[in-house]
Amino acid sequence: MELAEKRSFMEVIDRTQAVIEFKTDGTILKANDNFLSALGYDLDEIVGHHHSMFVDPEYVKTESYAAFWKDLAAGEFFTDQFPRVTKSGDEIWIQATYAPVLAADGTVDYVIKLATDVTQRRKDTEDIANGLAAMASGDLAHHVQVSSIEDLSVLGSSLNQAMKQLSQAMDTVKSVSVAVSSTAHEINGSTSDLSNRTETQAATLEQTAAALEELTATVRSAAEGAKLVEDIVANATAAAKGSNLVVQDAIVAMDQIQGSSDKISRIISVIDDISFQTNLLALNAGVEAARAGDAGRGFAVVASEVRALAQRSTEAAGEIKQLISESSTHVSQGVDLVGKAGVELNAIIENVGNISGHVSNIARGAQEQSITLEEINTGVSQLDAVTQQNAAMVEETTAASQILANDAANLAQQVDKFNTQAGNVVKMPSAAASGGTHRYDRVAFGT
Template identity: 45%
Template sequence: MMFRRKTVDLETRVALATFRSSPDAVLLLKGGAFVECNAAAEAVYGQPRAAILGKNPVIFSAPTQIDGRPTIEHVGERVQQAIRERFARFEWLNMRHGEIVRMLVTLVPLPDEGDDAVLVLTQDLTATGQVVDALTSALAKLAEGDLGVQLDTAFSIEFEPLRTSFNAAVARMSTSIGSVVEVGGALHSGCRDIRQASDDLSSRTERQAASLEETAAAMQEVTHTVRESADMASRTERIVAEAHRDAQGSTTIVADATQAMAGIERASHEIGEIISVIDGIAFQTNLLALNAGVEAARAGEAGKGFAVVASEVRALAQRSADAAKDVKSRITASTQQVDRGVALVSNTGDALGRIVRQMDQISALIGEITTAARHQAETLGQINIAVGEMDGMTQQNAAMVEQTTAAVRSLSDQAERLSTAVQAFRTDPHVGGSVVRFRAARASAAGR
């Protein structure tokens, strides 16, 4: 056999070095049984060399392989595959000390040793399998959202950096997701508060907009009323001015009437004096008529006609005296009425004077009221414009608040989705976290 040749060619040296020093099992399968093996095969198979040689590989294999088929169906197929394709490599399940062990088997045909001779290279995948199983289990838990998973059992020296890197990556991811969870929770809470505040602000803004709109309408009505009041004050001012002019004219008329009454009073006094003169003349005439009657009586028959005349004259003088007395009494009564009228006209003049002065004050006050009303109308007009602008801005603010509320609601929904999404991760290794050990990996392999 090739392992016993004494030639020193390169192929032989390489084969011998591999056979003697490889940590992997090297066996020669021929006629369905192992006919040669190296020292490493004893460790890989867990059997002494004598127990290996002459045995079929089925003896050292698990009852079934990874695909679930019986092992005995695989052996011949694998050998034929290696002969047909010049090599075959596959994963194999062996038994060692009652436990299933994963192996990586490579079959290389050796036609120089026989048509069915194949070189069997078997690599123990226990350490690798443990690493793969541990990583598979850990990654499965990681896929389920368990960020507390850790590989706490040390790997072999060549795989230890992988375990360290995995634990560091998961820890970093857990820290990051924990921060995301915390920030997401804070964001969700903040968005909820902002949403509530935005809803309240929207409601208050709508009420404020409605109130401001009503205020604007009321201000328009007040402005219209004040303008009408200003117009009415202007008309009142004109009427008062006309009344003032009429009162001033009435004062002049009353003054003229007072002067006329004074003239009438003076004329009455003059008439009284004339009546006194007439009364004196009547008295003298009566006296003369009396004297004439006395003289006619002395004359007798010659003086009868003169006595008649004297009697008539005395009667006329008596009537004149009576008429003068009656006229005097009437003139006296008229003078009293004229005096009373003069007093009344004088009082009327004083009253009209006071009315004129009061009308001056009223006119001044009405002028001030008119000026103030105009100023109020102008001020209210400016206020009305300002309120209208405030109403427009409030309406715009209300629309912006509605948009902000919609954006906050959308943000709140997104924050809730974020919070729901990150809740799928468990970041605390002490609460729901998993520790993956090789023992679990071996139990998983045994269950296959």
């Protein structure tokens, strides 16, 4: 019963696995149909030959290959994936277990290998690995051929999808990096222009502040001068008002003089009348003296003298009357002139008052302008300080924008290394075509 079970077990292995048996030195004893079909040989072509006929000739020369058979002869076993060469020279990969078969005394009688062809899995796995390598190198346009093996098909599809999404994302990053680079250069240019304009503005504002300070001093001096003019005009107004009083007194005095002249005229008229009467009396006295003859001769002389005196008094009174008349005329003219002077002086006083009001307004305006200019001067000084600070900040911003432009350009260069052209489905090279003997290193592949 136990023998039948063992025979059934061996039949299952023979149907499902590639089986080959070797002597402990590697000489081939026999192989089943699965093995012969996988390697492309007939049984009589391999029996009696060495295992090395299935191995890369270069690897056969290595110490690792010699140690491999030495260890098998010592009773060790190995399970790994191994590359093998078919009769036609093609490379296949097998998942194999080399196991020594022990004799009754415990020594190794022969070596049996159970293997499965994993060439397609290996190639599909290398396709995926090479796809990942292409991704790592920046080739996002590379797609792998999806494997017919279910688990590798999931990996291949996921890798292609990742490539596609990463390619789209990288296209976006490229566009953004180009836009960022362009914007950064524009910002750099704008901040450079702004820096130059800010420096010019700062210099101009500094000059403006100095000029405004001088203007403030000038307006302050003008305000003080306007105040002095206001005081002078006030004094002139007071003096004009005093002069007006003097003119009024002069008018009164002129009126009094005219009154006195009128009185003198009346007195002169009385004197003139007296002279006329005296002249008449003298004339009558002369007539009576003539009638008296010699007796009246002396009286006639006196009468003649009195008549002459009366005549001269009349003439003098006439001259005085004429002078008084002329004086009265002059006094009247003087009164008129003084009156006109009073009117003009009142007009002057009124005009001086208006001037005083305007000067007062100018003085107040100048004072207010002085205060306003001082406030403006303070504001401009503060603005000058802020502008100087802004100029320093603009210089820092210019430096930062230059760094940003450089970083953006560097980003664009780095991103440009990625190939994102869609539609390139490239078949990865096989392990055999990749060349080299490292795949036969026991550390990586066993043997």
